[in-house]
């Protein structure tokens with residue numbers, strides 16, 4: 355099997371896990387449950403649960419302990435997309451080739467579905483506690499994973515980044531500095547990627563020092579992912595417009611590409627991916643450390 359086929363198999367495995375943890379569509383609150391499930395099952399690359407599961411395996415993790423957290427992470431990621439698509443934010447009608455949640459269920463229900471996914475994510479992650487009771491010493495790992503999840507999704511993570519991003523849209527271009535853009539990307543985009551890897555590792559018994567290094571690796575992956583997204587935004591809109599050159603790199607908002615140019619941005623994606631891969635292989639090669647996970651390295655290389 356080639357890499358793409360292996361990745362597809364893993365996506366299917368993750369979707370089975372997601373379905374296991376999604377709520378049943380019944381009761382007087384059925385509509386919000388349907389809207390939640392519609393949003394989570396709309397497709398997507400499942401990058402964050404995949405990074406979590408692969409990091410768990412890299413550190414020798416076995417069994418189902420990581421699964422509630424994988425589902426929780428995808429629920430949080432999905433809620434952020436549902437809210438980001440709302441008319442009061444990005445006002446998008448389509449995502450992943452399907453109508454957005456508010457376009458199908460209305461704005462009020464989409465707000466509730468996002469809120470419900472965030473809340474249900476923590477309810478789901480708590481299910482790891484019952485699994486941990488069977489293995490001595492595992493409960494504190496779950497508590498630590500829960501703390502990481504809460505912090506990185508919150509005001510010192512994704513919501514913090516989204517706040518700075520929302521305000522940056524109102525600033526004059528020259529006020530959107532590299533430093534501000536880095537803060538936005540590290541928090542809005544990288545925080546969930548960092549925490550996916552850190553949670554996978556902590557559940558498998560990684561040390562604090564290893565977690566700290568994974569946080570840095572997750573930053574590199576998150577930044578590379580964001581810059582690549584900005585690059586694709588430009589190349590796909592140029593294709594749509596049928597333009598021959600990349601001279602008009604300015605989007606309506608300031609991005610890494612508009613500040614640094616296309617050539618530098620492409621190189622930066624490569625540099626960040628290589629830094630992440632070398633960080634992973636150095637953790638893997640240390641004596642008594644984790645084993646190498648080649649799939650994870652190729653996944654990062656393929657951003």
Ligand code: GRG
Nearest residue numbers: 398399400401434437438450513516542543583
């Ligand atoms: C509303 C609190 C709140 C946060 C929103 C994630 C986010 C923060 C906004 C989405 C806009 C955006 C372009 C974010 C950058 C990160 C990114 C490219 C997200 C999309 O993630 P993918 O590509 O999505 O993994 P799929 O569809 O594959 O799951």
